[in-house]
Amino acid sequence: MIALPKPKPEVLARRDEIVAALRAIVPGEGTISEPLRLKPYETDGLTAYRMPPLAVVLPTTTAQVAAVMRYCHQHGIRVVPRGAGTSLSGGALPLEDAVVIGLMRMNRILEVDFEDRLAVVEAGVTNLGITKAVEHEGFFYAPDPSSQLACMIGGNVNMNSGGAHCLKYGVTANNLLGLTFVTPTGEIVQVGGAHLDAAGYDWLGLMTGSEGQLGIVTEVTVRILRGPEGARAMLAAFKGTEIAGQAVDAIIGSGIIPVALEFMDKPCIHACEAFAHAGYPLDAEAMLIIEVEGSEAEQDSLLAKIKEICARFDPISLKVAQTAEESVAIWKGRKGAFGAVGRISPDYLCMDGTIPTGELPGVLKRIGEMSEQYGLKVANVFHAGDGNLHPLIMFDANDPESFRKAEAFGADILKLCVEVGGCLTGEHGVGVEKRDLMGVQFARHELDQQRRIKTAFDPAWLLNPHKVFPLEDAAA
Amino acid sequence: MSADQIAPHRESDIAREVALATETRTPLAIEGNGSKRALLRPVQAARTLSTRNLTGITLYRPTELIISARAGTPLPEIEAALAGKGQMLAPEPPDTRALFGADLPATIGGIVATNLSGPRRITAGAIRDHLMGIRFVNGAGEVVRSGGRVLKNVTGLDLCKLLAGSHGTLGVLTEVTLKVLPAAETSASLGIRVPDIATGVKALSAGLGSPYGVTGAALIPAFCGPDGPANHVAFLRLEDFAESVAYRGARLAEALAPYGDLRMLEAEESTALWAAIRDAQPLGAGDAEAIWRVSVRPSAGPGVAAAAQAAGARCLLDWGGGLVWIAGPATEAMHAAVVAVAAAARGAFTLFRAPEPLRAAVAVLPEEPAALAAIGARVKAALDPAGVLNPGRMRAGL
Numbered sequence: 001m002i003a004l005p006k007p008k009p010e011v012l013a014r015r016d017e018i019v020a021a022l023r024a025i026v027p028g029e030g031t032i033s034e035p036l037r038l039k040p041y042e043t044d045g046l047t048a049y050r051m052p053p054l055a056v057v058l059p060t061t062t063a064q065v066a067a068v069m070r071y072c073h074q075h076g077i078r079v080v081p082r083g084a085g086t087s088l089s090g091g092a093l094p095l096e097d098a099v100v101i102g103l104m105r106m107n108r109i110l111e112v113d114f115e116d117r118l119a120v121v122e123a124g125v126t127n128l129g130i131t132k133a134v135e136h137e138g139f140f141y142a143p144d145p146s147s148q149l150a151c152m153i154g155g156n157v158n159m160n161s162g163g164a165h166c167l168k169y170g171v172t173a174n175n176l177l178g179l180t181f182v183t184p185t186g187e188i189v190q191v192g193g194a195h196l197d198a199a200g201y202d203w204l205g206l207m208t209g210s211e212g213q214l215g216i217v218t219e220v221t222v223r224i225l226r227g228p229e230g231a232r233a234m235l236a237a238f239k240g241t242e243i244a245g246q247a248v249d250a251i252i253g254s255g256i257i258p259v260a261l262e263f264m265d266k267p268c269i270h271a272c273e274a275f276a277h278a279g280y281p282l283d284a285e286a287m288l289i290i291e292v293e294g295s296e297a298e299q300d301s302l303l304a305k306i307k308e309i310c311a312r313f314d315p316i317s318l319k320v321a322q323t324a325e326e327s328v329a330i331w332k333g334r335k336g337a338f339g340a341v342g343r344i345s346p347d348y349l350c351m352d353g354t355i356p357t358g359e360l361p362g363v364l365k366r367i368g369e370m371s372e373q374y375g376l377k378v379a380n381v382f383h384a385g386d387g388n389l390h391p392l393i394m395f396d397a398n399d400p401e402s403f404r405k406a407e408a409f410g411a412d413i414l415k416l417c418v419e420v421g422g423c424l425t426g427e428h429g430v431g432v433e434k435r436d437l438m439g440v441q442f443a444r445h446e447l448d449q450q451r452r453i454k455t456a457f458d459p460a461w462l463l464n465p466h467k468v469f470p471l472e473d474a475a476a
Numbered sequence: 477m478s479a480d481q482i483a484p485h486r487e488s489d490i491a492r493e494v495a496l497a498t499e500t501r502t503p504l505a506i507e508g509n510g511s512k513r514a515l516l517r518p519v520q521a522a523r524t525l526s527t528r529n530l531t532g533i534t535l536y537r538p539t540e541l542i543i544s545a546r547a548g549t550p551l552p553e554i555e556a557a558l559a560g561k562g563q564m565l566a567p568e569p570p571d572t573r574a575l576f577g578a579d580l581p582a583t584i585g586g587i588v589a590t591n592l593s594g595p596r597r598i599t600a601g602a603i604r605d606h607l608m609g610i611r612f613v614n615g616a617g618e619v620v621r622s623g624g625r626v627l628k629n630v631t632g633l634d635l636c637k638l639l640a641g642s643h644g645t646l647g648v649l650t651e652v653t654l655k656v657l658p659a660a661e662t663s664a665s666l667g668i669r670v671p672d673i674a675t676g677v678k679a680l681s682a683g684l685g686s687p688y689g690v691t692g693a694a695l696i697p698a699f700c701g702p703d704g705p706a707n708h709v710a711f712l713r714l715e716d717f718a719e720s721v722a723y724r725g726a727r728l729a730e731a732l733a734p735y736g737d738l739r740m741l742e743a744e745e746s747t748a749l750w751a752a753i754r755d756a757q758p759l760g761a762g763d764a765e766a767i768w769r770v771s772v773r774p775s776a777g778p779g780v781a782a783a784a785q786a787a788g789a790r791c792l793l794d795w796g797g798g799l800v801w802i803a804g805p806a807t808e809a810m811h812a813a814v815v816a817v818a819a820a821a822r823g824a825f826t827l828f829r830a831p832e833p834l835r836a837a838v839a840v841l842p843e844e845p846a847a848l849a850a851i852g853a854r855v856k857a858a859l860d861p862a863g864v865l866n867p868g869r870m871r872a873g874l
């Protein structure tokens with residue numbers, strides 16, 4: 001279990017006064033303090049951890065966010081920013097003495113410009129909401145986390161979220177132009193704009209993926225892209241993970257960068273097939289879903305090239321979608337992977353390390369051994385093009401011992417990722433979940449360097465102080 | 477260049493030199509091969525610390541799309557290694573030797589420290605988007621790592637982005653890891669003779685907003701340089717497998733026909749054209765002239781170009797109209813005009829090249845609002861507590 005900083009008694013004691021002051025800034029429904037109504041805010045996508053906050057405010061303007069931040073800064077009150085609360089690393093987990101600032105009511109689309117290929121949106125607009133606002137002209141917002149129906153752009157910016165198509169289109173950081181954010185001391189700042197590569201330090205880049213440590217993002221300018229003429233997927237199943245890995249290398253080595261290149265191991269194939277009946281080959285040790293884009297003829301030609309490459313690796317099955325519907329069928333199992341694993345085991349931890357892609361076979365073998373050792377089942381999905389591995393560790397939440405083991409198993413996997421040259425997290429963030437593992441990836445002085453930069457933004461460590469950095473740093 | 481130059485062969489020696497500089501409060505000018513020494517403001521330092529002897533590719537995994545190299549490795553060496561495997565640095569950093577009159581090529585560390593990207597930036601991203609990992613020496617003389625050697629990594633604050641484009645003021649980069657991509661089988665370009673710049677930028681926008689995967693979108697105005705074309709010409713580039721380029725070229729030509737007379741440039745001509753645009757050659761900037769880069773939203777490009785022309789300068793538009801290269805008289809009045817037009821367009825300017833007196837006299841980058849400037853000063857102090865790394869390079873007094 002992860003420790004949380006001690007609540008400040010002087011803040012807890014002044015709760016009523018604080019709520020009244022917040023209500024004066026964000027009136028009516030916008031300030032929440034009744035225990036029952038705080039309940040939905042006590043956890044996020046990492047549901048094993050819960051903590052009701054002191055209060056929740058749901059501002060509707062940047063000015064309100066700034067006023068709340070100024071008040072909290074003046075009174076030494078901790079603040080936890082929150083988007084949709086889908087973080088899988090406990091990024092939105094509150095503290096007992098903290099005010100949660102929820103951005104969900106800031107959900108307006110402020111500007112869409114197809115000529116300049118950008119949209120300006122408030123932080124609480126959902127990821128899919130952006131695409132919905134531009135798709136009538138054939139445009140889309142590229143990063144597509146599986147949680148895109150719910151998660152919000154402010155959360156995406158702070159987690160630097162990725163998606164199945166980021167091999168071609170990049171992650172959130174590569175698709176942003178500008179931000180408006182409120183500093184921990186309550187000042188409103190704009191960085192970037194509607195143009196590329198703003199001169200000066202790359203504040204936009206530093207803010208992206210900062211996990212709510214440096215400021216509260218209220219507005220985001222994103223790039224929007226024209227969609228391709230079409231897209232189609234194929235499925236390739238192999239007798240071993242090593243062979244599948246070689247096929248991935250051969251595809252990329254041939255100069256083709258597919259838009260998506262997803263890998264599933266045997267337990268994952270079985271779980272997904274039982275759930276989605278997508279026609280996945282149950283005798284395969286590993287399966288790839290490969291998607292390409294372009295005109296019908298371009299898709300045909302690329303898929304033919306990839307099929308020819310895969311054929312060299314003794315595949316069990318090769319299935320090229322002939323139509324958009326067949327493509328959807330191939331994706332169906334993969335897209336439902338989390339739900340499918342959820343059916344086998346009601347509780348699972350979704351891990352998120354990255355490894356050099358060449359290390360995959362060895363890493364999967366070690367994970368298999370650990371699975372036996374811990375007595376917990378695991379299924380692996382892998383963004384094969386970019387090395388981002390998602391082991392889903394199944395456990396029983398009603399059994400504290402099972403949860404403890406699952407956490408230890410997860411930590412061992414992440415240590416392994418670092419050991420083979422990768423990192424703790426590819427897209428889900430450090431949050432509280434991986435906070436205490438930061439010392440595995442970084443040396444003391446490297447963490448101190450990051451900590452000093454956090455302090456440059458947040459001198460009193462009031463913003464999300466229990467995340468990312470080992471706890472002794474937050475207290476210091 | 478200052479008289480006293482040190483160029484260690486080892487990272488640990490760089491760390492020692494920086495620690496010593498901080499201890500003795502001795503400012504250091506930081507450079508690689510010094511090919512962009514005349515970029516931004518002149519640095520006041522008695523000592524120069526160069527990474528030029530810190531060379532060599534340390535890791536190259538073509539199938540993992542990753543290359544690592546020590547900071548002093550010359551860019552051509554990296555490009556040659558990548559070309560050997562049919563790969564490239566997608567942001568196509570410019571070769572600024574001609575602009576700066578430098579003999580030696582850029583080092584990879586210098587390219588990252590200046591975050592300089594070429595035409596493909598509009599669709600493929602900037603150098604900073606392809607920077608996956610760094611090692612650098614901070615002001616205290618500590619070797620710090622950020623990122624790594626994998627393509628997806630959100631562990632901790634992203635110091636790669638902070639250091640990219642920080643012009644050696646926050647740390648001395650000692651090793652960088654970049655994402656690489658396959659080079660396209662072939663390329664071709666469409667040249668469109670347009671009646672005016674606004675129409676040209678509209679054509680570029682239409683191309684970039686098409687589903688055909690345009691990878692370069694530039695406009696050479698008739699008043700671009702001494703050897704400028706007779707008419708304004710908008711150029712759009714396609715790069716892919718040959719059959720795709722042929723197909724998309726035809727579709728794009730169809731879609732863009734309403735904007736003006738079209739001409740197709742085949743692979744060789746196309747490649748030469750984009751190398752020239754990348755290096756701002758069409759500007760034909762004279763030795764005594766200053767050069768600015770102004771970044772704005774693309775639709776504001778024509779206004780910037782018109783204002784620059786009215787003030788007596790010439791320009792070249794890249795990034796779909798969003799990057800305006802300007803060449804003109806190296807005077808404070810001309811600089812003020814560029815600053816004003818960039819501000820009016822809510823964009824950013826960089827005084828890219830100028831004689832030293834002008835670079836020392838004016839702000840070479842836009843001022844930041846007070847709240848951000850205060851954070852900037854604290855971040856600088858968090859990395860370089862004694863302020864010894866390239867003082868004054870980006871802003872006076874910082």
Ligand SMILES: Cc1cc2nc3c(=O)[nH]c(=O)nc-3n(C[C@H](O)[C@H](O)[C@H](O)COP(=O)(O)OP(=O)(O)OC[C@H]3O[C@@H](n4cnc5c(N)ncnc54)[C@H](O)[C@@H]3O)c2cc1C
Nearest residue numbers: 083084085086087091145146147152154155161162212217
């Ligand atoms: C089923 C499922 C699938 C998922 N799939 C993916 C995936 O494919 N790829 C991926 O990358 N992630 C995925 N995630 C993780 C999650 O959806 C992302 O991290 C997402 O970006 C979080 O957005 P949110 O709005 O829910 O943010 P929250 O969870 O509310 O917050 C995330 C973090 O950002 C901070 N924050 C939020 N908004 C702001 C703001 N405006 N200003 C400052 N800080 C802020 C919070 O304090 C917190 O630290 C998945 C999650 C689930 C539950």
